[in-house]
Amino acid sequence: MSNSTGSSQYVATIESVSTCPVKCEMCPVSRTDVAQPNSQLMSLETAAVVAARLKNEFGVGFVSWGNWGEPLVHPQMTELSRVFAEAGLDNQFLSSSLSAKFDVEAFVKSNISHLDISISGMTAGVYNVGHKHGKWDLIQRNMEEISEMRARFPGRLQVDIRWHRYKHNEFQLEAARAWAAELGFTFKPYYAHLGGVDALHDYEHGKLEQSKLNFVRENVFLEFVEGLIAQHRGETSCPMNKNLIIHPDGRLLHCCALMASHQSGVDFLTKSRAEIVQFKDGGNPYCGECLAKGWAGFTHASKTEADLPQAPAPPPALPYSRPTPGSGIVKNQI
Ligand code: SF4
Ligand code: SF4
Numbered sequence: 001m002s003n004s005t006g007s008s009q010y011v012a013t014i015e016s017v018s019t020c021p022v023k024c025e026m027c028p029v030s031r032t033d034v035a036q037p038n039s040q041l042m043s044l045e046t047a048a049v050v051a052a053r054l055k056n057e058f059g060v061g062f063v064s065w066g067n068w069g070e071p072l073v074h075p076q077m078t079e080l081s082r083v084f085a086e087a088g089l090d091n092q093f094l095s096s097s098l099s100a101k102f103d104v105e106a107f108v109k110s111n112i113s114h115l116d117i118s119i120s121g122m123t124a125g126v127y128n129v130g131h132k133h134g135k136w137d138l139i140q141r142n143m144e145e146i147s148e149m150r151a152r153f154p155g156r157l158q159v160d161i162r163w164h165r166y167k168h169n170e171f172q173l174e175a176a177r178a179w180a181a182e183l184g185f186t187f188k189p190y191y192a193h194l195g196g197v198d199a200l201h202d203y204e205h206g207k208l209e210q211s212k213l214n215f216v217r218e219n220v221f222l223e224f225v226e227g228l229i230a231q232h233r234g235e236t237s238c239p240m241n242k243n244l245i246i247h248p249d250g251r252l253l254h255c256c257a258l259m260a261s262h263q264s265g266v267d268f269l270t271k272s273r274a275e276i277v278q279f280k281d282g283g284n285p286y287c288g289e290c291l292a293k294g295w296a297g298f299t300h301a302s303k304t305e306a307d308l309p310q311a312p313a314p315p316p317a318l319p320y321s322r323p324t325p326g327s328g329i330v331k332n333q334i
Pocket of ligand 1 (some may be wrong): 020024
């Protein structure tokens with residue numbers, strides 16, 4: 001899921017493609033009991049209209065690519081970013097699992113200014129516990145190629161590794177940190193959560209599918225998640241109203257953290273500015289409970305250990321070496 005903001009300025013989250021091949025255990029895209037959006041690609045024509053309106057009518061200066069979709073699956077992702085840059089939206093952040101084949105050189109030279117790569121393991125066996133269908137060999141190759149291309153074509157692209165901390169992958173955290181340094185990427189570990197408002201709601205009400213409930217109980221640092229949620233109980237506002245979340249077909253969604261939003265979007269291409277502001281400032285059926293329980297505040301809060309007074313102590317690091325991509329050899333793995 002992408003970032004949101006607490007500022008009074010509008011930002012935008014653009015879904016260039018409404019599908020993701022990774023189907024993480026806790027992501028709503030892997031749920032069979034939650035309605036999924038139709039798989040679609042944003043066209044360059046739609047992008048041009050969206051970019052112009054964001055810039056000219058809402059003063060947007062910062063765009064995030066990717067919400068519950070994998071932007072790099074879109075065959076024209078670099079062209080889409082160019083359309084936005086030409087409209088004056090040059091601050092572009094892209095969030096990816098990197099489990100996709102794409103033109104790495106073109107990407108590194110594109111208008112994307114920031115790449116955020118989500119991973120949760122340093123071997124396929126560990127990575128695929130959470131990132132269920134991600135292709136670990138492909139991801140490693142992509143990361144190494146990005147590092148090489150950044151060295152060959154130095155530009156402004158910043159790269160972060162967003163390491164999802166779970167109980168089952170804690171022993172690989174230091175190896176991931178070292179690899180990030182080797183690649184010239186910034187390492188940003190954070191405590192992984194339940195996957196959005198739908199999951200928080202269903203967990204609270206005992207409706208989470210059994211396999212997902214087992215995953216949460218076994219792997220999520222629940223004491224951290226529940227502690228942070230408790231800090232936000234009873235809040236009365238949510239900064240989501242300043243995040244313009246645009247689906248590939250040009251629909252505007254109310255909330256980037258709620259899959260049910262897909263079913264109640266309005267047409268960003270044709271609605272007036274006043275109608276859009278009204279839509280964003282109005283609530284959705286989940287907001288009351290979401291705010292009261294602390295889920296909204298939790299969704300927008302930082303989840304790094306530095307921000308957490310009661311962060312759980314990690315287990316001791318175990319010896320680990322990263323395998324060569326494709327070798328299938330795992331050294332010192334526990
Ligand atoms: S990589 Fe992101 S969008 Fe894809 S399934 Fe995982 S959490 Fe969802
Ligand atoms: S209150 Fe919750 S459901 Fe409503 S917009 Fe905010 S995060 Fe989404």
